[in-house]
Amino acid sequence: MAGGIGSRFWPMSRTAHPKQFLDILGTGRSLLQQTFDRVLKICPADQIYVVTNESYIDLVKNQLPEISIDQILGEPLRRNTAPCIAYATYKIAISNPNANIMVAPSDHVIADDIAFEKAIVLAMDFTEKNDSLVTLGIHPSRPDTGYGYIQYVDKPVDNSDSLFKVKTFTEKPNLDMAKFFLSSGDFLWNAGIFVWSLKSIRAAFEKYLPEMHTLFTEGSENFGTKNEAKFIKNTYALCTNISIDYGIMEKADNVFVLPSEFGWSDLGTWGSLYDHTTKDKNDNAIVGKNVMMYDSMNNIVNVPANKLVVLQGLDGYIVVQSDDLLLVCKKEDEQQIKTYVNDVKLNKGDKWV
């Protein structure tokens, strides 16, 4: 899934070039490319599909020359994850009705690729043998209010020692609730990484999102033809805007979680990037070649290599420069960045977002 616009990472992430296409950690590969590299250890390139906004198709083509244009699925509208997953599912169904599928966001960071691979192989082994929907749960390390949580039954299911029945999905909690989840020990972060067989997820669509199932089934003869884009355009216009969590995972009774540890972060915020970057002796996380700091600590600085930046007297700020944009903002208030981006859009127009 590579359709997000990453507005919380503005101004580094822009609508025309969002987070998944950026080399946000300075590794030489974008987050999408890192995700591709990771998945390639599990699955051959010709079975990797990228669902993205149709305006990003060229970006995906450029960043992933290893896959064919038929594997890049363009969404005409942003309709959340359920239609996105339905599109890929019903398209794959034509060529491979017995597929076993892993679905993952393309803008997360995973530090331990080997542990990730092991987890996915384990989950796929389970979904191959059991009619089940598996989600990967991350042991929480802090009471984060930016994630959904998964409560699970603390005894593993009979035919696996790693998978657990999910009790409830919880939307983003408030801080007290998040603290309680953390201390209770039977809650995991919902990473938004799913494993299931095509048959199981298709059955779930049919049961819990029947209109969507009908829309994609009735026009399935268009997949792989020159009419696909037109069919998808019409279909998306009729699709509900709904997440797979809300539309299916929270309702289905065959949902299991695989508690995982592989250095995961959704890099959803500058704060989570801060956690994944090396810091200088004053705990400043600096990306940029010509940054000079005075009396400054605990900052996140992300500026292009060709800019000279002198910062003095800043404690706990985010300083980001990107092309013709500058953001200076307190780290603790970074949840407001989405609001600023909206204000910018309203007051200054689309060119800046």
Next chain:
Amino acid sequence: MAGGIGSRFWPMSRTAHPKQFLDILGTGRSLLQQTFDRVLKICPADQIYVVTNESYIDLVKNQLPEISIDQILGEPLRRNTAPCIAYATYKIAISNPNANIMVAPSDHVIADDIAFEKAIVLAMDFTEKNDSLVTLGIHPSRPDTGYGYIQYVDKPVDNSDSLFKVKTFTEKPNLDMAKFFLSSGDFLWNAGIFVWSLKSIRAAFEKYLPEMHTLFTEGSENFGTKNEAKFIKNTYALCTNISIDYGIMEKADNVFVLPSEFGWSDLGTWGSLYDHTTKDKNDNAIVGKNVMMYDSMNNIVNVPANKLVVLQGLDGYIVVQSDDLLLVCKKEDEQQIKTYVNDVKLNKGDKWV
């Protein structure tokens, strides 16, 4: 005088394009052009001379097409104000030995041009009739430690009711001293604007800076010839690096001050610019077309019109963007900017300063 490099205004002011050449107040005219416009009300264009570093001659030519190249005096080295004033003085002496002269920096701001004109005409009238060196003194409005102070005898001289004998010149004082000067009432800021007849200043050079007098007198046949630049190059290499205040004004006994009020500022610091700019309702002084502020007050923001800047959670900061440079610095620490510029030069090279 237009030879300064304005390092305290970095990064807006750069060595290659210093403060006097910038439209720092957003009026449409640079400080040099504003100074020219002001002087033009007192003196015809063909009697206005600009002394500047030779590397800025083209900048002056472009900004002041009204004057001829012979009126732009290029300094090969920075040697403070005494050699700068000597150069202009001894050159003017060739064509106009009876000249009455006003000397002014080109990077100050003067809000009330009419009051300025009146003061200069009054001073020139005095210097025409009396062998005297007149300096303009500004009634201090705060205990500023960045200026020199002039103490004066509180009874006007016999043949004028506006001019006062100077008792002492004082170098930049510490804060306690500056507070005392302010409260005593008989101290003025030294604005660095001088009026004198050519004969009087020449006599003063002869008496107090005799080597400099000899250097400029002995080669005076070179003025206005193709050898002028070479002559000046040799002469400057031999000149002492000294200010006119220290070299002459503090020593001469025919020095008078004209206490003045014309909305003067040397714009020596971002703080003084802040005082001369209109503020928004949160006391932010903003130059820039696309600046959005949240939870921010008492800041100076100076960014190009084509940059979008979002600032949040800043109180009392200077935020300046210029080309490929960014400075964020506490207003109260702006005296450190010179240090940062030196560090930049040492660590990152000349291209950034």
